[in-house]
Amino acid sequence: MNIIEVDNLVKKFGSFIANDHLTFNVRKGEIFGFLGANGAGKTTAIKILCGLSKPTSGKVMVAGYNVSTHPEEVKSNIGYMSQKFSLYDDLTVVENIRLYGVIYGLSSTEIKERTEILLNRLQLQDARKRLIKTLSLGWKQKLAFSVAILHRPSIVFLDEPTSGVDPITRRQFWEMIYEAANSGITVFVTTHYMDEAEYCNRVTIMADGKIEALDTPANLKKQYGANSMNALFLKLTRKETVGLDN
Amino acid sequence: MKTFIAFVNKESRHIFRDYRTMMVLFLMPVAQILIFGFVISTEIRDASIGILDKSKDDASRRLVQRLSASGYYKVQSVFNYERDIEPAFRRGDIQLAVVIEQGFGNNLRNPDGTAIQLLADASDANTSQMLVNYCSGIIQTFAIEESGIEYAPILTTEVRMLFNPSLKGVYMSIPGTMAMVLILISAMMTSISITREKEFGSMEVLLISPLKPYQIILGKVVPYVVLSMINAISILALGIIVFKMPVLGSWMWLFVLNLLYILLSLALGIFISTVARNQMVAMFASMFALLLPTILLSGFIFPIESMPWPLQWLSRVVPPRYYIQAIKTVMLKGGGLTYMWHELVTMTGFLVLFLSLSIYKFKVRLE
Amino acid sequence: MIEVNQLCKQFGKVKALNGVSIQVNEGELYGLIGPDGAGKTTLFRILISLLLPDSGSARLWGLDPVADFKKVRQIIGYMPGKFSLYEDLSIIENLTFFATVFGTTVEENYYLIEDIFKQIEPFKNRPAGKLSGGMKQKLALSCALIHKPRLLVLDEPTTGVDAVSRQEFWEMLKRLKAQGITILVSTPYMDEAGLCDRVALIQNGKILETNSPEDIIERFNKPVFAVSDNNMYQLLNNCRQYPGVASVYPFGEELHITFSEGSVNPVHLKEFLVSKGIPDANIKQIQPTIEDCFMELST
Structure with missing residues (x-):
């Protein structure tokens, strides 16, 4: 079953084509890697999938809703976390959790229950009253991810979630992703770490607004005769990208 | 020198490429002058008044005629009974009521005098005060003429009327607007442009470059001096051409005064940027520490004389106060250095103070 | 310098x-x-x-x-x-x-x-x-x-x-x-x-x-083994349960495993995984990467 269906998506900014006839599906419960060079059109596509931006043409269905006509329904069915912004620095751990719970319409008992589960799982019980800005980046990102799936969305979008995180925490983060995927949440993730691309069930590689390849990491490597994702990536995207930066 | 010119060049490009801000900078003063000049007019013209003439003699009729001929007043209602006056105020028909007591004409030459009662709507205290003042002035002149007896002249608000005989509000608002606009552009824009470099990290590169701190500061300042001068000229031109504002004093002093004030504002801006960590702090600091005092405490809108003494005292440390005073001296009174050396010295003092503080606080390192 | x-x-x-x-x-x-x-x-x-x-x-x-x-x-x-x-x-x-x-x-x-x-x-x-x-x-x-x-x-x-x-x-x-x-x-x-x-x-x-x-x-003195299988999540959880293991970290399509001292025994690990229902796991010794060293040094 497909949780995301993208059919001939085109997005233009003036004469600049950011997304050029994208067509792909994401299956329910899969970890879907979305790779591409800077300026390849990833951010534009994610904004459309999250209902933040309307496609110029083409049909995009997310969690059973059309993003052009029902963006609000799409938004309440997804979770989102990015490297640039995730949690409010000057609120405490618990305040941040509560805030997101309220935004996504959870009842106060639900919020209380899930807060405790979450804090126990992350072993952050002692840090519950600490301000976010006093946490290390790794902890912050793990917490941000847990908060992004607090309302049990059917899909969670992660935009470079592990950028700059230390190697051990980065792996712990991916274990959390595995766990979420195992519980049925579809994970849509972008990353600049090529080893992380290997953790995905399927990856798509974008270049110049188009999809260059889409398959499992193993199949892609076989198909293009590359021995690592890094080599594959370089092979597919090694041209000077002269687009607008996203 | 070459590096310095390159720096000024770069700054100017930042300014001129941000055309939205440029538009605001040039259009804001124009809009403000027009608003203060036309809309928020504090001068009195054709104010509605009501007359209750209990005397109904020759002299009283001449007085009423004199009032309406002055151009300040328009006789809106003529009452027969005192009880009609209050409802007229409530309806807003009139702003001032003149009650002429019985036997006005006969008693004019009477040593005990005659009585005229002025009733004003004090819910708008400033305007009513002015209405009453004007009216008493007219009545007194009238009484002197009619009776031939010299009264001791009353010198209350006469000083201001002397140099601004028609009490044109716009003469007050042009120096005030200049004070406001110049401090806003100079201080806010420089402090923002310096903190922006801190925020974006380019300050780190400038610091490790052979540029000297004073070159960085001066380079930031020069384009804004030019920009502010252009603005000062455009406001003045508007005041002189559209509102017929006189320039009785020397143009040279007017120029010196503006330049000094602009430099002072820039020094303030630099000082703010050495204290503020980011653009937002710089902006709020300029807003609250500079703009509000300029509007409220400089005598621009509220006369300093009528402030409670703590505020009067506070207004002494508000630089625009001295600028406004000096500008008025030059433009309206035609006074030269003798009449404004005190203001010039004070402003120079402020300039030196803020410059030294900024140089002292400017760091060659981060934190 | x-x-x-x-x-x-x-x-x-x-x-x-x-x-x-x-x-x-x-x-x-x-x-x-x-x-x-x-x-x-x-x-x-x-x-x-x-x-x-x-x-x-x-x-x-x-x-x-x-x-x-x-x-x-x-x-x-x-x-x-x-x-x-x-x-x-x-x-x-x-x-x-x-x-x-x-x-x-x-x-x-x-x-x-x-x-x-x-x-x-x-x-x-x-x-x-x-x-x-x-x-x-x-x-x-x-x-x-x-x-x-x-x-x-x-x-x-x-x-x-x-x-x-x-x-x-x-x-x-x-x-x-x-x-x-x-x-x-x-x-x-x-x-x-x-x-x-x-x-x-x-x-x-x-x-x-x-x-x-x-x-x-x-100078990294421990042998490192790469383990791979189709279901990584399952593999990861099972390797964690293996008694003699010192560290298990995912590395792309493989897991990198080090054993605690004295119990370096990949054959035994293989048997353990088979008993847990993972018959086809591939285990081989590899050269450690800088990242392996970094994680070892930082713990």
């Missing part, structure tokens, strides 16, 4: 640097490898005289960044982490500005940046704000190089940049090194360590290890 001795720097309660010592040789491409918040930026800022250390000392070709800060600033080219070109100025305006500010001209040292700059020259009149990440990076490097510095300090030049641009960037650094410029570069990407002559691994304000990447790997 650079000598750093027992540097400490504290911000409030946070010890950004806690006794850091490194040595960089003339003409070396030296990498400072560590995650965000490890203290890389603080160390760089102290070296280039933008911050004062609480204690400890540093020397750059004998110059003290505290006392001789003016001289130190003359010999370095610096590219800060969030650089930060002037986005409203065009490529050529940015370059000319930095050249002039550093008392030189674009023509004088053009040979040094030619390689890099000619790739973006066709767009020289485009504002820097409208460039792609890779192009911005090339421009920033050109600006840092234009006054022909003796030492190039690059703070996380490749963070957030895609793999292609990263690779190109490292190729540029190699060519600069060949010109005799000493390069000090920091990165959170462990795989970039192998591209440096020598590296310092840093975390929480402490140096974990300094050496050439090859020697760091050499």
Whole structure:
């Protein structure tokens, strides 16, 4: 079953084509890697999938809703976390959790229950009253991810979630992703770490607004005769990208 | 020198490429002058008044005629009974009521005098005060003429009327607007442009470059001096051409005064940027520490004389106060250095103070 | 050459640097490898005289960044982490500005940046704000190089940049090194360590290890095994349960496993996995990577 269906998506900014006839599906419960060079059109596509931006043409269905006509329904069915912004620095751990719970319409008992589960799982019980800005980046990102799936969305979008995180925490983060995927949440993730691309069930590689390849990491490597994702990536995207930066 | 010119060049490009801000900078003063000049007019013209003439003699009729001929007043209602006056105020028909007591004409030459009662709507205290003042002035002149007896002249608000005989509000608002606009552009824009470099990290590169701190500061300042001068000229031109504002004093002093004030504002801006960590702090600091005092405490809108003494005292440390005073001296009174050396010295003092503080606080390192 | 001795720097309660010592040789491409918040930026800022250390000392070709800060600033080219070109100025305006500010001209040292700059020259009149990440990076490097510095300090030049641009960037650094410029570069990407002559691994304000990447790997004394299977999550959980295991970390399509001392026994692990219903797991001994070393050293 497909949780995301993208059919001939085109997005233009003036004469600049950011997304050029994208067509792909994401299956329910899969970890879907979305790779591409800077300026390849990833951010534009994610904004459309999250209902933040309307496609110029083409049909995009997310969690059973059309993003052009029902963006609000799409938004309440997804979770989102990015490297640039995730949690409010000057609120405490618990305040941040509560805030997101309220935004996504959870009842106060639900919020209380899930807060405790979450804090126990992350072993952050002692840090519950600490301000976010006093946490290390790794902890912050793990917490941000847990908060992004607090309302049990059917899909969670992660935009470079592990950028700059230390190697051990980065792996712990991916274990959390595995766990979420195992519980049925579809994970849509972008990353600049090529080893992380290997953790995905399927990856798509974008270049110049188009999809260059889409398959499992193993199949892609076989198909293009590359021995690592890094080599594959370089092979597919090694041209000077002269687009607008996203 | 070459590096310095390159720096000024770069700054100017930042300014001129941000055309939205440029538009605001040039259009804001124009809009403000027009608003203060036309809309928020504090001068009195054709104010509605009501007359209750209990005397109904020759002299009283001449007085009423004199009032309406002055151009300040328009006789809106003529009452027969005192009880009609209050409802007229409530309806807003009139702003001032003149009650002429019985036997006005006969008693004019009477040593005990005659009585005229002025009733004003004090819910708008400033305007009513002015209405009453004007009216008493007219009545007194009238009484002197009619009776031939010299009264001791009353010198209350006469000083201001002397140099601004028609009490044109716009003469007050042009120096005030200049004070406001110049401090806003100079201080806010420089402090923002310096903190922006801190925020974006380019300050780190400038610091490790052979540029000297004073070159960085001066380079930031020069384009804004030019920009502010252009603005000062455009406001003045508007005041002189559209509102017929006189320039009785020397143009040279007017120029010196503006330049000094602009430099002072820039020094303030630099000082703010050495204290503020980011653009937002710089902006709020300029807003609250500079703009509000300029509007409220400089005598621009509220006369300093009528402030409670703590505020009067506070207004002494508000630089625009001295600028406004000096500008008025030059433009309206035609006074030269003798009449404004005190203001010039004070402003120079402020300039030196803020410059030294900024140089002292400017760091060659981060934190 | 650079000598750093027992540097400490504290911000409030946070010890950004806690006794850091490194040595960089003339003409070396030296990498400072560590995650965000490890203290890389603080160390760089102290070296280039933008911050004062609480204690400890540093020397750059004998110059003290505290006392001789003016001289130190003359010999370095610096590219800060969030650089930060002037986005409203065009490529050529940015370059000319930095050249002039550093008392030189674009023509004088053009040979040094030619390689890099000619790739973006066709767009020289485009504002820097409208460039792609890779192009911005090339421009920033050109600006840092234009006054022909003796030492190039690059703070996380490749963070957030895609793999292609990263690779190109490292190729540029190699060519600069060949010109005799000493390069000090920091990165959170462990795989970039192998591209440096020598590296310092840093975390929480402490140096974990300094050496050439090859020697760091050499000195890693535990055998590392790669385990792979179709269902990674299941494999991971089961390997964790194996009694003799010391660490299990996912590495791309494999798990990297080390055993606790005395129980290095891949055959036994294989039997264990079979008993857990994973019959086809593939186990082989491999050479550790810098990332394996970093994780081992940081725990």
